[in-house]
Amino acid sequence: MSDLLSLSAVAARAALESGEISAPELTTAYLGAVEETAPLNNYVAVTADRALEMAAASQARIKSGEAGLIEGIPVGVKDLFCTAGVVSTACSRILEGFTPTYESTVTANLWREGGVMLGKLNCDEFAMGSGNETSAFGPAINPWQGGDGVDLVPGGSSGGSAAAVAARAALLATGTDTGGSIRQPAAFCGIVGMKPTYGRCSRWGIVAFASSLDQAGPFSRTVADNALMMQAMAGHDPKDSTSADAPLPDLMAALDKGVKGMKIGVPAEYVMDGMDGEVVALWEQGQAWLRDAGAELVEISLPHTKYALPAYYIIAPAEASSNLARYDGVRYGLRVEADSLDEMYAGTRAAGFGEEVQRRILIGTYVLSAGYYDAYYLKAQKVRRLIKQDFDSAFETVDAILTPATPTAAFPVGRKVDDPVTNYLNDVFTVPANLAGLPGMALPAGLNSDGLPLGLQILGRPFDEASLYSIGRVIEDAAAFSAVPQRRAGGAS
Amino acid sequence: MSNLVEGRTGEWEVVIGLEVHAQVASNAKLFSGAPTAFGADPNANVSLVDAAMPGMLPVINQECVRQAIRTGLGLKAEINLVSVFDRKNYFYADLPQGYQISQYKQPIVGEGVLRLDMPDGTTREIGIERLHLEQDAGKSMHDQHPSKSYIDLNRTGVALMEIVSRPDMRSAAEAAAYVRKLRSILRYLGTCDGNMEEGSLRADVNVSVRRPGAEFGTRTETKNLNSLRFIQQAIDYEVARQIEIIEDGGEIDQETRLFDTSTGTTRAMRSKEDAHDYRYFPDPDLLPLVIPQAEVDELSAALPELPDQIRDRLTGEYGLSAYDAAVITEERETAAYYEAASAGRDRKLVANWMTVELFGALNKSGQTLADCKVTPAALGGLVGLIEDGTISGKIAKDVFAAMFESGKDAAAIVEEQGLKQVSDSGAIEVMIDEVLATNQDKVAEYRGGKDKLFGFFVGQVMKASKGQANPGMVNQLLRAKLDG
Structure with missing residues (x-):
């Protein structure tokens, strides 16, 4: 059945429509793949029964001509999404066993369009991390391996999602991106990840990390699949006050538009000290591909780039410190009994939150405290506005911006875990788009000398995901990235 | 202050x-x-x-x-x-x-x-x-x-x-x-x-x-x-x-x-x-x-009339004191009651009757205006009877008490209980004559200079009329008889 696993979502849709394959067949193949790749620890919950029921229902709708956009396509869900009747924990001990009665808007949209739920995917605890190493369920493992056979991180926070799609254990998967949590793991796992414009996808029912930065987005193995899933999951939601009431264009139609006449910006500030030479080379290669396809490459300046990371690591923890206050042991999740309310809080939160989450709550509490608010939080918000202005003025002359997705390829599990600041540097290219609310896509463009995937990032104007899909398709065609990870389902290893 | x-x-x-x-x-x-x-x-x-x-x-x-x-x-x-x-x-x-x-x-x-x-x-x-x-x-x-x-x-x-x-x-x-x-x-x-x-x-x-x-x-x-x-x-x-x-x-x-x-x-x-x-x-x-x-x-355009606006009308047009106006307008229902009760009546008199008698009775009985049996029209009617001299203010208090109890109209109560004020000078003169006749000694004292006794005679006449004699006329006629 490994043939089924190598179909793209677009191809699988065609095969389902033609009757060449059936939805239960496809789902069964993927459930087998989930089982086969279990050692990668990408899934934290598998919903096999539900998947088979949904697949049967999809098959019926396909037969009756009522198929949705992703009818019958097996989808994995990051554990940050609340799924009705399915345990949803944000990979935190504090939500151990928590089973919501409600379905997040994004996953509800996917099921409405015929998606088949395979299960819940590993991630960093409360989406805080860049290696999927802070998960209460242990690290998710990247299906790619370097020459030395060492386990690599899939990136984070949506590590399980990216790894599962790369390992053929999901055809599509949801992720969320607060500072790069879709794009960085997509790059580490050699797949396509899109963080849409802030407001494009509803945040309702997604466990909040940093509300002004969080956005849900799709993982896929091809640019076209990504556009398909994006089309299915996005849309205005009155239950999320920050959801944008903006029309979603036909993203599939954007795929073949090409880049002729487009102006693509190359920011000078994204060349950084200590950057991997191969990353720089690939970036230049990406520019050449776009130039060859008829785009005009323009050097631009985003002068406040170097302040993005420090600003992000003030704003995101500040919001998180408040967002995570609700996990207090009173109503749901973990409770450590104690004699007084304060001791119950302290005991519950100390036992329920991991080290990285505690670190960020402490940082966030500190930067919002009286006497520090102006110096940290307020200043970071000013920086955020300047970064937004940098992009606004760049987009007066260019249609999109091309950058590397990450400064390095995937790193070994455990390597950087003791040095939070180095870990934070993983997000250096991705964080500015979150601060400015812009759409950003990461996609594979080549392998480094260790045989590990490297990705490029395309940033666009607000609500112009369509152009990113046009550009992404051109890079995808030019790169002709055909390498596959060693530890994929149905693979050799 | x-x-x-x-x-x-x-x-x-x-x-x-x-x-x-x-x-x-x-x-x-x-x-x-x-x-x-x-x-x-x-x-x-x-x-x-x-x-x-x-x-x-x-x-x-x-x-x-x-x-x-x-x-x-x-x-x-x-x-x-x-x-x-x-x-x-x-x-x-x-x-x-x-x-x-x-x-x-x-x-x-x-x-x-x-x-x-x-x-x-x-x-x-x-x-x-x-x-x-x-x-x-x-x-x-x-x-x-x-x-x-x-x-x-x-x-x-x-x-x-x-x-x-x-x-x-x-x-x-x-x-x-x-x-x-x-x-x-x-x-x-x-x-x-x-x-x-x-x-x-x-x-x-x-x-x-x-x-x-x-x-x-x-x-x-x-x-x-x-x-x-x-x-x-x-x-x-x-x-x-x-x-x-x-x-x-x-x-x-x-x-x-x-x-x-x-x-x-x-x-x-x-x-x-x-x-x-x-x-x-x-x-x-x-x-x-x-x-x-x-x-x-x-x-803003759809805003209802607010207490201050009504209060200003009550003090400006109707001549009420600021405090009475404020008391009457504190609740919208009270203000509306007042407007209805006082329409076409002596506005100040109605305000007095509301703030003193009506509110007093409500307080005493623990009722609210909503439970009250006295309708705005009935209170207005009562004041009307005072204004046109049908009953005296004193009788009106008894009439009000009966109204508060039964919810009947003032006029009906006055009719039923025969409380109508006597303004017939002949009838009043007869009562005065009787009072003077039975109190010859006091008449002499009064005429001897004891002016204060005038009140005594008024009281006796009012008593004889069961409070129904028009007090103004009693005064006037008494003075004529005693001093004349």
Whole structure:
């Protein structure tokens, strides 16, 4: 059945429509793949029964001509999404066993369009991390391996999602991106990840990390699949006050538009000290591909780039410190009994939150405290506005911006875990788009000398995901990235 | 008029500012669709948002916004077309989110003013500093179980308007008048039911004392007072306590205090040093609240007539005293009753009958105007009978008592009981003659210079007529007979 696993979502849709394959067949193949790749620890919950029921229902709708956009396509869900009747924990001990009665808007949209739920995917605890190493369920493992056979991180926070799609254990998967949590793991796992414009996808029912930065987005193995899933999951939601009431264009139609006449910006500030030479080379290669396809490459300046990371690591923890206050042991999740309310809080939160989450709550509490608010939080918000202005003025002359997705390829599990600041540097290219609310896509463009995937990032104007899909398709065609990870389902290893 | 308080070492001026929490009259909560009805079973009115389940998001209830705007307009305040919701962070078991959504730096309503008519006829203007929207917290019950607390989240997320006054009040009476007037305006507007017993309206009271004309003293804040009586008691207690401390050479601690309703005293809850650091910051789940000017204009045009407008008509056109007018207009129902009862009658006379007899009888019987059997037309009818001389004011009191009891018309009662005033001079003269005949000795004394006896004769004649003789005519005819 490994043939089924190598179909793209677009191809699988065609095969389902033609009757060449059936939805239960496809789902069964993927459930087998989930089982086969279990050692990668990408899934934290598998919903096999539900998947088979949904697949049967999809098959019926396909037969009756009522198929949705992703009818019958097996989808994995990051554990940050609340799924009705399915345990949803944000990979935190504090939500151990928590089973919501409600379905997040994004996953509800996917099921409405015929998606088949395979299960819940590993991630960093409360989406805080860049290696999927802070998960209460242990690290998710990247299906790619370097020459030395060492386990690599899939990136984070949506590590399980990216790894599962790369390992053929999901055809599509949801992720969320607060500072790069879709794009960085997509790059580490050699797949396509899109963080849409802030407001494009509803945040309702997604466990909040940093509300002004969080956005849900799709993982896929091809640019076209990504556009398909994006089309299915996005849309205005009155239950999320920050959801944008903006029309979603036909993203599939954007795929073949090409880049002729487009102006693509190359920011000078994204060349950084200590950057991997191969990353720089690939970036230049990406520019050449776009130039060859008829785009005009323009050097631009985003002068406040170097302040993005420090600003992000003030704003995101500040919001998180408040967002995570609700996990207090009173109503749901973990409770450590104690004699007084304060001791119950302290005991519950100390036992329920991991080290990285505690670190960020402490940082966030500190930067919002009286006497520090102006110096940290307020200043970071000013920086955020300047970064937004940098992009606004760049987009007066260019249609999109091309950058590397990450400064390095995937790193070994455990390597950087003791040095939070180095870990934070993983997000250096991705964080500015979150601060400015812009759409950003990461996609594979080549392998480094260790045989590990490297990705490029395309940033666009607000609500112009369509152009990113046009550009992404051109890079995808030019790169002709055909390498596959060693530890994929149905693979050799 | 002086509100100064006499201490052992001289006079003190009291400075009071109030923060009133008024529950917005709305069907649903501020950021969720859960109902707000009072008296539901514990935790019956709780949505996923109110319980702060993971991933839940607030969505503003536009009706609550409109209610805040209406209130702002009623307080003649500026409406801020852009305002911001902030998170006030603290942990408590009845605060599921771990923060209260409130408005900190940019409230929806800015400065306004409230006019008070005091019983002594003076008028005071109290500044309103701001009004903002915020969520109520839930209720913790610590007396239901020996070792556990019970939590009821029905109130959690209900919309409150916090209305902050300037420190412009100078006595407990003014503070009570302020709350009464504020409640009156809220009720006219229909933006808060003003029910203090159910907690729909509660006040935090800031009190300080100073030497007249000196800088403000250090203030204390007494929290969560839910009756006018408690507000006055708490202020009186605080004033006495603070004066005593200062006169003994001590200093006032800036602190939050609690009022003990059983003793009428306050006690320290937490000092300034222990004050929470609420870590306010703009709620990233909510966009700034932007109100189109057109919406403000629309709400303004649809505003009902407010007590001050009616009061001005009552004092201006009808000639009532400011205080009577304020009393009559405090409740919309009372004002409407008055307008109906006094139409075509002596306006001042009707006002007297309302504020003295009607309100007196209602008070005594524990009824409200809504239960009252005396209709506005009936009260008007009674005053009409006085005006046209059919009955005297004295008889009218008996007639009113009968009306209050039975709900019958004044005219019917007068007819039934034969209470009609006797204005027939012949009949009155007959009664006078009888009285004079049976009191020959007193007549002689009167004519001998004992003028005071005139009243005695009037009384006797009135008695003989069972109070029905026209008192003016009795006077006139008596004087003619005695002096003539």
